Amino acid sequence: MIWHIFKKDFKLLWPYAAVLAVLQLSYSAMQLLNPAGDISESGLDDGPHGVLQQLLLAAVLFGGSFLIASLVHQDAIPGTRQDWLVRPIPRMSLLLSKILSAVLLIHVPMLASDLLFGLVARFPLGTSLVYAISRNILLLMVLSMPLLAFSSLTKNLTEAVAGVFAMAVGMVMFGFITQALHWPLKMVYETTYNTGLHWVPQFAGYVFAFASALAVLGIQYFRRKTLTARVTTVVASLIFVALTFFLPWETASAVEEHFSRQPGASSAVSFSFDPTAGRIHRTPNRPSAIPVDWYLPLRVDGIAPDAALRVDRFSTRALFASGESMLLSIDTNADFLQNGTGRLHVGFEPLTGETAKSPLNDPRVKEQVMQIAIEMSATLLRRTAVADMTTLDGQVQINGTGCIHRQWAWYSDWDDDSRLDVTLSCAPVLNPVCYSLTLVNPPAPYVSIPVLKCPGDYKPYVGRLIPGASSITAVAQLYDPSGNVRYPENTEGLFQSKAFINVYEPLEHFTKTIVIPNIRFKDWTADPTPRGPAPQ
């Protein structure tokens, strides 16, 4: 009966499904025309291709949602006039036929276009298949099933649109509130954002959305209790928001620790405050109105030669002699590719405008000698592959990374920064979690210092919602032999350097707290003495 009901729905809805399939194929074709790839990173500023790509993605999303709603509304649940209610149609068959329709009319064409994209983009068949299948399973679970459940709460498209409008108003209000309460919410709102642990709230949200969708579908298809199902949906939406936006860092950190691949691997790692490293230097000619990053020097020991360390999140807290404590800053992502002293960013100097409200501007904090407690959640990474690029020029497949080299560029800016960027287009599933770029024997007078980059998260599963390849950028910072910033002059020679991409995977997540006994924060603002020549 499942197939029989599907055939009826197909007869009624195949034109919409055909249009959606064309939209999906067009989107994949557009992705190939825009090799920079990842739409989530490139944003809506890429000229005609990018804009058209975004429009097509929106059309696919809208078309898919419309098709799912139409499928469900063929045999709507709420209401008392539908003919199917008086027919001997098993409810389970009806529900399964709707899911089958979503799979065959939406996900199979989507899977085909994803697979085609992977192959045309020159990713191997296996990788392309894993990408296409995993993405569509994830989409079915976290998007199509909730959409089926939402549609089952409504009688027709008018009701569905009204429901979507109500949810959109709720989301806009939520956005306003979180923006207005930025600093008070900082401790609890999106604590994992832009860190390797972001998969934890995301995955919790996915699982919860899927479970809620099943619950709502069960209530609707087997009990036909629309009011109960609607209340369940509202409550589930609030819990979903709480899980995905307000999951405490400590919880995410505990989950990540639980999933560590090699517990105990980080036992040798130690942190200490390293005042000998001195202060950061302001870049020459940098306008004084532009704030400079404010760092504390931190030494790390115990990192094995084939390992790297990423401090995913760290907070600094002032402990005054009076016993009072004050949270000074929370920041994410301090990277250490080897043992030595690195910088923990705590704020900016000078603090003006919005940042003037920071606790770092408190006179007691600036002037008094006090204790500083640094709480760190960190992840030890292990190098799993070294990919030889041979040359930075041209588009080549890079073995061991699942990536294709697309383009390179060098940058310099007013920060203490001059770097060479290599952009890679990576397979949408097996892209590296963290990586660094090493230039071997760059032309004099450059010294290249690799930088650890971790654009994704440490998720232990494949599958992503956003279609297309990931665009990642590997970076090497450029200095001269004396350690001063060196802005590129002989760029041609630089791009002929032999290069390696080092790929890292997470090994163990852990937490540590260090206390700096006597420190005056003011002493660690940027050194006004410039270092190195001015940028070109």
Add this chain to the structure above:
Amino acid sequence: MIQVNDLWKQFGRHDALRGLSFEVPQGSALALIGANGAGKTTTIKTLINIIEPTRGHVNILGVDSRRISPHELAQIGYVSESQDLPGGLTVAEYLNYLRPFYPKWDKDLEVSVCRQLSLPAKQKIRNLSHGMRMKMALACALPFRPKLLILDEPFSGLDPLVRDEFMEGLLAQAGEMTVLISSHELGEIEGVATDVAFIDDGKLLFQESMGDLTERFREVRVTLDREAAAPHDAPKEWLCLRVMGSVLTFVDGSYSEANLTERVRTHCTGVKHIDTEPMTLRTIFTTLARSNRAEKGRHS
């Protein structure tokens, strides 16, 4: 076939059904009659679990209506004026779709019913007129030879020709079916119903056989030898009392040929002549409806 016990249904603060109880015996054809908003459609939708009752109990084909399953639905034919059929399918496509769900679907009977009702097989349901759509609904309700046929206002909005075709189609296949029909078209019901249940304001006023009902009600015209006046002690079964000159008319709701004269003479003096006339279901219904409305008016 159907037993309804103390059935209640609330919509917000409004009680659509208020302790309704009645029975539809196997093989009977019960006409559910009542004014607009009396609760007929709510009752019918509750019977087949389209609407869940707030309180009370319905047993249909031996199971609780709340637990009605495809097994029971495969034995129930349902036709309603407000039935949403899938407009995008043709008549033939929809019949093809329904067929596998019914183990006892008779393809020959389907062809015969469709021919009798002159249904255009290749036309999309959304392009059918209201009358054609009702005939289509009937054609979808008969080919599996249901044990129970439920018709909710099936004649509403149909012109006399279509109504006749509908009735002919129905009667030709009725056979041993138990029928529950609600309609305002009492003239049509009269030819089908064996029993009548009268609902008002969510409550059952009475249920009895069509024969007993038409036997019990008479329009009575009493001619007096003087100016008539409505008797103060008139029995409550005398409905719609009216006086015109020396003539008193009323509807007797407990008519008996044997004692009518004696009962009239008890309450009226100077009786010269008594005429009685049998009543149609329609006139019985309108009399009862008016009388109930007047009664409610007095109480409020």
